[in-house]
Amino acid sequence: MLKKRLVACILVRDGIAVQSFGFKRFLPVGKPEIAAEYFNRWSADEILLLDISATKRGRPPDYDLIASVARHCFVPLTYGGGIRTVEEAVRVVQGGADKVAINAAFAADPTLTSRLAERLGSQCVVVGLDVTRTGEDGDAELVVNNLSGHRRNPTVCEAAFNAECLGAGEILVNSVDRDGAGSGYDLGILRDISQHLTSPIIALGGARHANHVLEALAIPRVMAAAIGNALHHVEQSLLILRAAAIQGGAKLRHESYADYRCHPVGSDGRLRKYDEKELSELRFVHHPVDSI
Amino acid sequence: MTQVAIIDYGMGNINSVAHALDYLGADCRRIVDVRGVERADILVLPGVGAFPHAMERLRTSGLDLAIRRRVLQDRVPLLGICLGMQLIAETSDEYGPCQGLGIVKGHVRRLRVSSGMCLPHVGWNVVRWSAESCDWRGNLLPEAHFYFDHSYVIEDTDAEILATADYGATFIAAISKGNVAAVQFHPEKSQNAGLRILRGFLNAAKGRQSC
Numbered sequence: 001m002l003k004k005r006l007v008a009c010i011l012v013r014d015g016i017a018v019q020s021f022g023f024k025r026f027l028p029v030g031k032p033e034i035a036a037e038y039f040n041r042w043s044a045d046e047i048l049l050l051d052i053s054a055t056k057r058g059r060p061p062d063y064d065l066i067a068s069v070a071r072h073c074f075v076p077l078t079y080g081g082g083i084r085t086v087e088e089a090v091r092v093v094q095g096g097a098d099k100v101a102i103n104a105a106f107a108a109d110p111t112l113t114s115r116l117a118e119r120l121g122s123q124c125v126v127v128g129l130d131v132t133r134t135g136e137d138g139d140a141e142l143v144v145n146n147l148s149g150h151r152r153n154p155t156v157c158e159a160a161f162n163a164e165c166l167g168a169g170e171i172l173v174n175s176v177d178r179d180g181a182g183s184g185y186d187l188g189i190l191r192d193i194s195q196h197l198t199s200p201i202i203a204l205g206g207a208r209h210a211n212h213v214l215e216a217l218a219i220p221r222v223m224a225a226a227i228g229n230a231l232h233h234v235e236q237s238l239l240i241l242r243a244a245a246i247q248g249g250a251k252l253r254h255e256s257y258a259d260y261r262c263h264p265v266g267s268d269g270r271l272r273k274y275d276e277k278e279l280s281e282l283r284f285v286h287h288p289v290d291s292i
Numbered sequence: 293m294t295q296v297a298i299i300d301y302g303m304g305n306i307n308s309v310a311h312a313l314d315y316l317g318a319d320c321r322r323i324v325d326v327r328g329v330e331r332a333d334i335l336v337l338p339g340v341g342a343f344p345h346a347m348e349r350l351r352t353s354g355l356d357l358a359i360r361r362r363v364l365q366d367r368v369p370l371l372g373i374c375l376g377m378q379l380i381a382e383t384s385d386e387y388g389p390c391q392g393l394g395i396v397k398g399h400v401r402r403l404r405v406s407s408g409m410c411l412p413h414v415g416w417n418v419v420r421w422s423a424e425s426c427d428w429r430g431n432l433l434p435e436a437h438f439y440f441d442h443s444y445v446i447e448d449t450d451a452e453i454l455a456t457a458d459y460g461a462t463f464i465a466a467i468s469k470g471n472v473a474a475v476q477f478h479p480e481k482s483q484n485a486g487l488r489i490l491r492g493f494l495n496a497a498k499g500r501q502s503c
Contacts, residue, residue, distance in 0.1 A: 002459065003416045003437060043483065045416055071311050074483050076439060096307045098441075098481065121341065123412045123441055169414070198410060223415070253416045253437040255485060292316070292487045 003253045004217050006242055008039035009048040009204060009228035012081070015065065019229040021180035023052065029232045032065060037072035039231065042238035043256045047073050048101075048172075048202070048226050051081025055104045060088055063095045070096025078126055080172075084108075086115050093120060101172055103128035107142075110166055117167030126202070127163035128172040131156055131189050140189040143176050156189060157196045170200045172226075178206030180229050185216045194221035202226055209269045210244035217250050230269070236260075240271060257290045294498055296320040297332030299359070301349045303375060304340035312480035316491055329358040334497045335368055338480075339375030340441065343386040343400065346375055347393075356393055363395055363472060369497035370395070372474030374442055377467070380474055381446050396469050398449030403442075405460035412443040413459045419466070419477065421455045436485040438465070438477035445476060471500060 010032050011020050017029040029035060036047055049069055054061060061082045070077055073096070080101030083089050089100045100120070105112050106127050116125045130143035142156050160171050173193060175186040185203045194201055200223035203216040213225040231237045236258060243260035246252055254261065264272035274282075296313055300306045300322040313320040313336070320336075323329060337359070339346055350356040362368045372380045381392045384400035392400070403413055416437040440457070451469035456462050457476075466475045466489075473493055479486035 001417070002413070003418075005415065040483070067307075070307060073308075074312060074315070074481065074487065076441075076481050093305060094307070096305060096311070098305060098308070121412075123414045169412075200410075200414075253435075255433050255436060255483070290484070292484060292491055 001251070002223075003045070004222075004251050005045035005224035006213065006238065006245070006252055007046045007048050007078075007202060007204075007224045007226035008042075008044035008231055008238060009050065009226045010035050010039070010069070011228055012049065012051045012062075012065065013053045015062065017232075019180065019232055020052070021229075023176060023179055025180075033068040033072055035232070036069045039238060040073055040075060042236055043242065043254075044075055044238055045253060046076045046078060046224065048078045048204075049080070049097075050101070051079075054082025060084070061092050063091055066092055066095040066097055080126070080128055084112075086112070086119050089116050089120065093124065099124050099126050099169070101126040101128050103130065103172075106163060110162055113163055113166035113168050117169070122167050122169040125168050126170045126172050127160075127168040128174060129156060129159055129163075130174050130176050131186065132176045133186070134177050140186065140192070157193055160193045161196045164197055164199050168199065170202055170223075171197060172202040172204060175205035181206050182208035182230065184208075184212040185225070187215055187219065190216060190219050190222055194219050197221055200224065204228075209267070210241050210248055210250075210265070213241065213245045214248045214250050217245075217252075234270075240265060241269065244269065257287065294319065294333045295331065296334045296336060296494070297323045297328055298336045298338060299329065299355065299376075300324050301339070301346065301353065301355060303346050303349065304338060306338060308478075308480045309336060309338045309373065312487060312490055313494075316487060316494065318494055324353070326354050326358040329355060329362055332362070332368065334494070335359065335362065335370045336373065337370060337376035337379060338373045339379065341375055343375065343378060343384040343392070343444070344388070344390045346379060347390060350379070350393070360393055360395065367471045367500075369471045369493075369500055370473070371493050371497075372472075373480070374476060374478055377474035377476050378444060378446055380472065381449065384444065386444050395472055396449055396451045396467065396474075398446045398451070400444050401447050402444055403459060403461075403463060409460050412441060414441045415439070416482075417457050417459060417477075419455045419457045421466075422453060424452060424454065432485060432488050438475075438479070438482040438485060438489075440477045442476060446474075471497075 018026040078099040079097040202224040204226040244265040380395040381398040451467040455466035
């Protein structure tokens with residue numbers, strides 16, 4: 001059976017990996033390729049590399065960035081940011097990405113999706129939708145070019161449905177107002193969209209704990225939960241999160257000698273200390289070297 | 293040093309295969325023409341895309357005959373990955389009947405999925421390895437998952453079936469026959485499990501050359 005996916009998201013702003021808060025405030029993390037290297041070792045199912053400054057500055061994708069991240073990435077790599085044409089998408093794939101994500105370009109010209117699908121195959125095309133609930137009535141609205149579209153909930157679903165009809169293999173739903181909030185995914189909009197689609201959905205924006213991942217993955221069609229901010233600055237963050245989600249019943253793959261599945265994890269997502277008795281028993285357990 | 297040649301015929305992401313082999317310390321280079329195939333000690337045939345288009349590209353560059361000669365006559369080890377696995381079969385149904393390289397017997401057919409399951413089959417799936425595949429598996433963890441990305445699979449093959457996987461129905465995930473081996477998943481994108489399989493193939497291929 002196909003497993004659901006835990007996706008590590010690396011947000012890049014002007015060449016630097018960042019933690020983002022509502023796409024308004026940013027904290028620098030470091031080099032994107034180093035983040036990718038760690039997430040790869042920590043058993044990410046997929047790496048999502050989003051260059052959030054490319055479209056804003058009106059420049060094409062940073063192909064050197066993609067190549068340097070791809071070098072450390074032995075899992076599927078999805079790249080988004082600044083792609084406007086089929087030729088640019090092909091160069092992104094040649095540079096080492098397995099999928100391309102389009103967002104602003106989809107809003108400007110939805111038919112780009114079908115041209116991309118024709119050239120690269122549907123499985124290679126991800127359409128990103130930015131969603132916010134900052135309007136007066138709190139309904140989910142589509143954000144286009146960083147401006148709230150003043151459009152209501154159905155249009156988010158319509159956009160998703162339209163993307164699927166045009167050949168998108170997956171829909172990336174990014175909750176802008178929850179970005180960096182750590183309060184969990186926008187489950188309402190994920191549920192709405194999942195009723196209109198047959199393709200897999202990737203949830204992004206707002207997750208911090210394993211519970212958030214569990215809630216999102218429980219929705220049919222939501223095949224992947226993406227996390228960004230919470231993975232940085234914590235050793236083996238992804239492995240701990242994965243183990244906690246599996247403890248909670250998520251159907252995720254687990255393959256690592258660093259196995260936290262029997263380890264107590266607190267509600268804050270951090271590991272709890274074993275008690276002394278268990279630790280003393282651990283002293284003579286043989287752990288094989290994870291050599292390839 | 294043994295030279296591993298990755299055949300680049302313009303289909304899919306060649307770089308990721310190169311990165312993975314590089315990581316394992318293999319001396320690999322991408323080759324685009326018949327001369328490269330003639331020189332190689334080990335051949336890797338990767339690929340993502342449509343079968344007829346891939347065969348056409350191999351034919352126009354003369355790579356199809358060169359690969360067949362090197363693999364069937366000179367017994368050069370070959371690893372087919374994803375579309376590369378399908379290309380070594382005799383025929384495919386994708387976009388109408390089409391001839392393959394015919395290195396192993398077999399036909400490529402669409403995955404038989406039940407209604408409600410989507411194709412292509414993309415994502416991480418469990419692979420069950422047969423008892424005969426132990427040279428390859430090495431120290432693979434028992435619950436190893438691999439990354440798949442395909443709609444078609446090889447069937448009715450005379451090659452030894454090393455592994456199977458389930459998506460709707462059971463399908464063949466890895467085969468071997470003498471110096472030829474092929475996998476339907478992407479080992480270069482399957483993290484440590486995939487790297488182990490690539491390592492297993494390289495070791496088996498080098499062992500074959502030295503004896």
